[in-house]
Amino acid sequence: MFELFGMSAALLGLFVVFGLMIGVLFGTSVIATLKHRDLEQVDYKLGVAMILGTTAGLEIGKQAVVGLQADGSADAIISVTYVVLLGGIGAFFTCQSLKATVAAASNTTLPRTPTRTTFPTSRRRFSRTGFPRC
Numbered sequence: 001m002f003e004l005f006g007m008s009a010a011l012l013g014l015f016v017v018f019g020l021m022i023g024v025l026f027g028t029s030v031i032a033t034l035k036h037r038d039l040e041q042v043d044y045k046l047g048v049a050m051i052l053g054t055t056a057g058l059e060i061g062k063q064a065v066v067g068l069q070a071d072g073s074a075d076a077i078i079s080v081t082y083v084v085l086l087g088g089i090g091a092f093f094t095c096q097s098l099k100a101t102v103a104a105a106s107n108t109t110l111p112r113t114p115t116r117t118t119f120p121t122s123r124r125r126f127s128r129t130g131f132p133r134c
Contacts (some may be wrong), residue, residue, distance in 0.1 A: 040121075041121070041122075042121065043119045043120075043121035043122035043124075044121075045119055045120075045121070046119040046121070046122055046124065049119075065078070
């Protein structure tokens with residue numbers, strides 16, 4: 001959506017365009033949550049955990065980027081971190097795929113990770129470290 005009402009993003013300013021899109025996403029999320037609440041499919045405990053975790057992560061990330069920009073090394077470190085993160089995700093999925101393939105071939109079940117936090121409404125459990133084990 002580079003044009004809004006016939007005006008380019010450069011004319012409107014990128015902050016205005018992003019602000020409008022965030023408003024649309026927020027409104028859509030609220031309507032969807034209200035609909036799912038009527039169907040009793042909303043897990044409030046999980047929602048609060050996600051809001052707190054996202055807020056803390058955004059603040060920590062913002063402070064880290066501001067500090068890196070002051071040093072002048074933000075671009076290099078963010079680029080390397082991004083590549084490492086994508087490589088880690090790829091390695092995790094590859095490992096899980098191989099384990100599932102071996103388990104299916106030997107007709108066994110995969111071991112479950114130890115859990116600590118349970119969200120009963122959504123029937124989700126998260127491990128102690130928060131990171132899936134491979």
